[in-house]
Amino acid sequence: MSYEKLDQLGRRLSALEHASAILGADEATHMAVGGGEARAEAMSVLSGMYHRMATEPQVADWIEAAGRENLSPEQLAALREFRRQYINLTCLPAEFVERQTRTRLRSEQLWRELRARNDWAGFQPALEENLALVREEAAMRAAVLKLDPYDALMEQYDPGNCAADVAPVFADLKSFLVDFVPRALDVQERRLAKRPLRPLSGAYPVERQRELGLAMMAAVGFDLTHGSLSVSHHPFCGGVPTDVRITTRYRANEFLSSLMGVLHETGHALYEQGLPRQWAHWPLGKARGMAIHESQSLFVEKQLGRNPAFWRWALPVVEKHLGEDWSIDDILPHVHRVERGFIRVDADEVTYPLHVILRFELEQELVSGRLEVRDLPEAWDARMKAYLGLSTLDNPGDGPMQDVHWAASLFGYFPSYTLGAMIAAQMWSALKKQLPDADERIAKGDFAAINDWRRDNVWSQASMWSTPQLIERATGEPLNAAHFKAHLEQRYGG
């Protein structure tokens, strides 16, 4: 049985994935500082083994032959996802992958160095070289997948998404936000004039913040027998579904940023913990893609964690762990703080999408050749002015050099962030129809029914459907900006 051979191969690949995932999480949390070189060597050998094993020519034969075997609909879906993985791994010639990897690593290294020095002129040639290869990559992927070049890049992150569908939704959201951001800022200013911001600062020992984080994780559904919380420089969610490693970092005088980060990563973790065990060693059993993953993390962070109802329940928990008795009116202005800024990763949920849409627009032009790297700083600046009223011309480090993505050849990835935010809002709307008292439940710290909805509609579905299909099946309609706009209106519109 060829299907059986794929099942066996899946178990071998899965063991290598397990090793890489734990080694990766370990590297960021527990590895000795001098262990990096040997770790990098080991991980690169393991990833080479994985690639060789997953792309052997006989795998194509097994996929082909299994299609003629007597398979259940679920097995057929498993086969489809195996084929997708095989095509994504084999559609670029090995020689090209090596060349691109070398170029990318050099450009990432250069980025780390030059961003800190704000040195666009030094970085530009490296990014040009990178982009040239990304254009080649997009063309090759497009030829195999029979998609437009930019869509062929997006396909790796969110199968089924294409610019023709995403662009109008983003355009709609953009025209809304360009008006809405000033309005939300105005509302905030008037509120703060009435009741000035009370700082939440104090002395919060790391151990107490950690206990608070663990209590919140457990309350919103994180299974602490299948995962843990550690410290790392950049927060992440890693590990494997049976042992999900999330991390945070702590500031001694402030608890909210760490706690919100913990909730965000918990959202990713719930998705991983909720994936179907029996398919764990097949591509079918993996999370669908970046946009859906981000929707799950943002759902916990924004729909739950920044919901006023959440703080009716959470404040006593915070008080118990940190000994502070803030009122809900002390907390919410911090939780809902809106601010125009240069930096995407520091942005709040109102301004964040404009950062992403700007990149989405620019990277399409870059990939298609309508925009060249040398013209990027001006193009970036023009859009930052138009969307957020900020100029970045004299400060490329906080402009087109701020993200690692392009330096790392990740084109087509940015849309996932804002798609995730929109999907989260759309799911919240759909869920509220079935669970009209969702807010009351949250205010009691009862997340069970909410998680049941998400388990049924998202987590257990793994990679059964394309990204657009999953959205439509879960919410009853295609991606629709109205829900996210309504969410912002309600929370920030005054």
Added chain:
Amino acid sequence: MSYEKLDQLGRRLSALEHASAILGADEATHMAVGGGEARAEAMSVLSGMYHRMATEPQVADWIEAAGRENLSPEQLAALREFRRQYINLTCLPAEFVERQTRTRLRSEQLWRELRARNDWAGFQPALEENLALVREEAAMRAAVLKLDPYDALMEQYDPGNCAADVAPVFADLKSFLVDFVPRALDVQERRLAKRPLRPLSGAYPVERQRELGLAMMAAVGFDLTHGSLSVSHHPFCGGVPTDVRITTRYRANEFLSSLMGVLHETGHALYEQGLPRQWAHWPLGKARGMAIHESQSLFVEKQLGRNPAFWRWALPVVEKHLGEDWSIDDILPHVHRVERGFIRVDADEVTYPLHVILRFELEQELVSGRLEVRDLPEAWDARMKAYLGLSTLDNPGDGPMQDVHWAASLFGYFPSYTLGAMIAAQMWSALKKQLPDADERIAKGDFAAINDWRRDNVWSQASMWSTPQLIERATGEPLNAAHFKAHLEQRYGG
């Protein structure tokens, strides 16, 4: 070049070893409790990959062909160790290994269950089945290695050791100890009559004990940029040479057992950290074997850590971390406590060798067929009475069921513990000849010259020599019980 192919294969095998070592350490320290099943599956697939890769028939061809290439003496040694590894991995048929693994896992499981219930009758058939396979294994290894069956088992742990050499040295030590143990107990009793034991108990927060452990590790030479200290149920030294993971466990009211454990594991770690980097991916670059490894851990624990000179330096460090100002006369009676007991792992350095010699004698008889499992409890009891004056007949859980080794098919391993203790003492004698002021250095917390000697003679030598060769090169003579006896006389003989 076939040698080059072995080098490449070594890099691949080394990546899998790296993964297994870190996954293993992680499992005991940071893994979520529910992550065990998937971890076991991943590790077993990885070890299968390792075995397949290391035992491919073409590897034998490469080893053969490399022998005809123009190699340096060091490369020839590397080839010799590669051959040894290949033979050890291939001398048992795959079918046998699978059968033995199944039997062993069942017998280990049973042992865990039945030892707690003191149920020898239930355990006996499982151990009989295990032993039958070990006898088969010994015969097969013996045929390939052209050694006696028991020696062929020992060969896996300490290459070059054989019962004919070890037995007379152990016999010499045994006859000394049977007289010496009562004498040492007598000396201790008279000392305690003059100055009663002062308890070292108090309240020692784990975090302070940890800081004390780290300070001691660093002081005796542990490179904290290439390793770390964690908590686990059973202390161990694992990880990889560039990132050595040692563990301990803490009791809140007592610090000495944890600290001595940390020193012991630090001894193992120093060996790993001191191995030659350029050979890390060859068997040649690995630690020589169990006896030498144990000699390195015991050296730090006994020759250094239980040395009165050590406590002249260590007491202020302990006081700084735990806030207790014990005198050297308070500490030493604890550090040098001698007690007859049933349990090997709880034994002090005076009585410990008798536990090991008893097992060494019995397991040779078991492997050769001169003793059967059904007669083991009486044979054990007779020797426990003769060597330590204790009877275990009514309590097999503290008798022949106390160790996991035989349940886990590890025959030929026990001698390594006491060989390690003897080698450590013999190395200390040799080192003192070159460094007559070693004690004064220790009393100042200066371990540099001592570690230099050990680096030159042991750590940097990795697997260049057989176990007996390494001993003779380092100390100028073959294994000689006189040094260990002199060590015990000096410390416990009054």
